[in-house]
Amino acid sequence: MTDARRAPSLRPLHAALLAAVALLAVAAPAAARAADDRVIFRLTDPLGDDHGDGSLRYPRSNDLKRGDLDIASFSAREEKGGTFFEVTFARRIRRTEPRAIDEGATLLTDVARLGFYTFNVDVYVDTDRKPGSGNVQLLPGRLAELQPEYAWEKCIALTPRPWDAGDETKRILTRRQRMEELKARGGKEKLPRETAQEISAEVNRLVDEKVFFPTVVQVNGPTVRFFVPASFLGGPARPEWAYVVFVTGADILQKLDLASLLGIDKKAALPGPYLIPVAYGSWENKFGTDTIDELLPPIVDLVVPPGASQEKLLGSSDPETDTPVRLPGVVPADLPPAGAAGKAR
Ligand SMILES: [Ca+2]
Ligand SMILES: [Ca+2]
Structure with a gap:
């Protein structure tokens, strides 16, 4: 053309x-x-690697079992007005049903209105492919960054509570920005109201411009499809862009205590909205591990480029130096045919 x-x-x-x-x-x-059928690209991921760095154990909850968060493939399809991304898991997706989830008789279907409730999928897209240009920080709570070569311009965050997750993300980032500003000023007095408001306006603007929380979502067997308008990505998705794709567990009833942010010094260690965390030991409501590493990401399955190891990447943080893991992107156009992405372990 x-x-x-x-x-x-x-x-x-x-x-x-x-x-x-x-x-x-x-x-x-x-x-x-x-x-x-207008498929733009399709990446495959090995089965049986829904264990993060290799040490993650699923929570002992009836809502989540091994295989549930195991990505089998990730693909993009052009449709009128934008792109449908599609993730297929190793198992059938758990559908929401109208059962009570608290004592106030709130129904699961009231809170998670898109048909699923057990996972979040993050997709970070490097659209300019210029090393160092873009963001390397991920959404709060991921405990990971991107390798600068794949710094992102756009992020798509599929979550069972997109409206609330957007607001929570803004609150967490605003809070952190204000804390950093306060620290930069010596940390003694409160921030002037004007400065505090400027920070929140800027965070809101950035999140609205750069992060998209899909609300047009279809769940079918093991597959979830989510629509991203061309207006957000600047056209349909392209196979020449780099994509970082991973899944985390969703805790749709989580209440974040933002006051606890005050005690957090480590840059990456922010809590994430509706994200099931990882902790040492075995848990009912968290992923368990035997690794003692407070920067171990709660990422359960990650799509990696050929030759890379998910386990090595996710296990490469260094809490001593406050260095989180740094993830590479996958460029579909650079892959050998038949979607060899992620075959290497
Ligand atoms: Ca997988
Ligand atoms: Ca994987």
Whole structure:
């Protein structure tokens, strides 16, 4: 398309030739596309690796069992007005049902209104592919960063409570920004009201611009599909972009105590909204581990590029130096055909 548009500025003969070639080039993928149902890319992930760095144990809860958060594939499909991303798990997704989840007779279907309730999927997209350009920090509570080479411009956060998760994310980030500003000023007095408001306005603006919480979601067997409008990504998803994709457990009833943020010095160690954390030992409501590492991410399954090891990556934090794990992106266009991504362990 681009070549065809540029053609008139070239010498006539070349222009005609280029236009013909461009037409051919456009026609071939279009045909493939029709047969391929408008799939932009598809990444596969090994089965049986829903254990983070290798040490994660599922909570002893009836709502979550091994395999539930095991990613089998991640794909993108162009649809009218945007992109449907799709994650297929190793097992059927647990559907919400109208059962009471507290003493006030709140129903699960009141809180988790999109049909699922056990997981979050994060997708960080590096759209400019310029090393060092973009964000390396992830959403709160992930205890991970991105390798600067894959710094992201856009983040898609699929969660069972998208409306609340958006608000909570803003509250957590505002709180942290205010704490950092206070610290920078010597930490003695309160922030002037104006400064505090400026910080919150800026955080709100950034989250609205850069993070999308899908609300058009379809759950079907082991597969969840979620729609991201072209207006957010600047068009349909592209296979030349880099993607960091992982799943965490969702705790839809979690109440975050923001006051507890005050005691947190480690940059990465913020709590995350509706995220099941990891802790040493075995737990009813947390992922358990035998690793003593307060920066061990609560990431259960991660899609990695060929040659990389999920277990090594997720186990590479260094609490001593306050260094969280740093994750690489996957570029679908760079992969060998048939979606070899993640095959390497
Ligand atoms: Ca997997
Ligand atoms: Ca994986």
